[in-house]
Amino acid sequence: MVSINPAKAQDVWKDVGEHVDFVVLSLTRADQAAAQAGIEEFADRSQAIIRSLRIRAAEDNLKVAIGFSNAAWDYLFPNAAKPKELETFTGVSGPEYSMPASAGDIFLHVRAKTEATVYEVVSQYRRFLKDFTTVVDETKGFRYFEGRAIIGFIDGTEAPEVQDAAEYAIIGHEDPEFINGSYAFAQKWLHDMSFWENQSTETQEKAVGREKFNDLELEDEEKFKNAHNVASKYEPNGEEQKIVRMNVPFSDPANDATGTYFIGYSRYWHVTKNMLINMVDQSDFLLTFSTLLSGQLYFIPSRDLLADIADGKLTN
Numbered sequence: 464m465v466s467i468n469p470a471k472a473q474d475v476w477k478d479v480g481e482h483v484d485f486v487v488l489s490l491t492r493a494d495q496a497a498a499q500a501g502i503e504e505f506a507d508r509s510q511a512i513i514r515s516l517r518i519r520a521a522e523d524n525l526k527v528a529i530g531f532s533n534a535a536w537d538y539l540f541p542n543a544a545k546p547k548e549l550e551t552f553t554g555v556s557g558p559e560y561s562m563p564a565s566a567g568d569i570f571l572h573v574r575a576k577t578e579a580t581v582y583e584v585v586s587q588y589r590r591f592l593k594d595f596t597t598v599v600d601e602t603k604g605f606r607y608f609e610g611r612a613i614i615g616f617i618d619g620t621e622a623p624e625v626q627d628a629a630e631y632a633i634i635g636h637e638d639p640e641f642i643n644g645s646y647a648f649a650q651k652w653l654h655d656m657s658f659w660e661n662q663s664t665e666t667q668e669k670a671v672g673r674e675k676f677n678d679l680e681l682e683d684e685e686k687f688k689n690a691h692n693v694a695s696k697y698e699p700n701g702e703e704q705k706i707v708r709m710n711v712p713f714s715d716p717a718n719d720a721t722g723t724y725f726i727g728y729s730r731y732w733h734v735t736k737n738m739l740i741n742m743v744d745q746s747d748f749l750l751t752f753s754t755l756l757s758g759q760l761y762f763i764p765s766r767d768l769l770a771d772i773a774d775g776k777l778t779n
């Protein structure tokens with residue numbers, strides 16, 4: 464029996480990187496056989512490209528995750544089994560705010576210490592994908608000072624560290640065919656930064672639920688009722704659930720377009736989904752000054768499963 468082995472997973476761990484590129488592609492759906500053959504080659508090449516860059520740019524700490532949406536899985540592997548929780552995200556709505564869904568088939572999350580390495584990976588990937596995909600979105604993110612989210616707060620403190628993350632981030636024996644895979648939820652937020660920057664530090668702290676400078680958590684009674692670290696919690700039967708989360712800042716400052724690219728990797732999609740539902744149900748403060756630009760769920764196969772895809776085992 465295959466066992467849970469984080470080393471077999473793609474890079475679904477908390478490792479934000481200095482330079483980040485998120486790419487969402489759509490399959491053209493012009494020629495299914497050609498797309499299948501293209502994906503098989505990509506599954507193989509993508510891993511060789513990573514191995515090569517880890518030699519060529521050994522200091523760059525390259526991390527890559529590649530995923531497929533439910534729609535892509537149905538199109539590319541119609542006769543293969545499907546990860547238990549893989550579905551098309553159709554959005555969630557609360558009394559005041561909604562999180563919309565957006566199109567996407569193939570998802571790339573590439574991060575490294577230098578932009579050159581990120582560029583090299585994505586441009587090489589594009590060679591193997593461009594004949595049967597179009598680009599839906601490309602967002603380039605960066606590490607902000609002290610690992611802060613763009614709203615100025617330290618990001619990721621309560622997200623599990625690599626050594627503890629396996630039980631939260633990767634699929635286990637509950638879905639043996641897809642063991643060591645992961646569910647990635649990618650969501651692009653645009654912030655009204657002038658609104659946020661006009662709030663006092665005290666208001667911002669009550670809104671996030673932590674102190675801004677030193678990252679200490681506030682007492683519950685000091686937080687707003689819709690503080691982010693209250694609204695986003697999912698605690699079935701009083702048991703707090705975790706996912707691996709990263710909030711990557713992006714900005715086009717001259718155009719006043721600044722936001723957060725949220726990426727959450729989880730063993731169970733329903734955990735992330737319930738966090739999203741809780742956020743809209745409780746009108747999370749973050750939603751009050753943000754516009755949600757996109758959101759979709761992707762399955763991140765283990766590296767073993769990518770090798771099976773490369774060998775044509777899912778299309779035969």
Ligand code: HEM
Nearest residue numbers: 612616617618619620621622652692695710723725738739
């Ligand atoms: C604009 C987007 C977002 C920003 C800027 C943001 C930022 C933050 C910050 C600064 C923290 C406190 C430090 C930490 O533990 O990481 C936090 C906590 C958290 N966030 Fe977010 N977040 C965003 C979106 C989301 C989304 C979409 C989810 C859920 C799918 C989420 C789930 C959580 C959870 C579960 C916590 C920890 C709560 C706790 O146990 O204290 N966040 N976030």
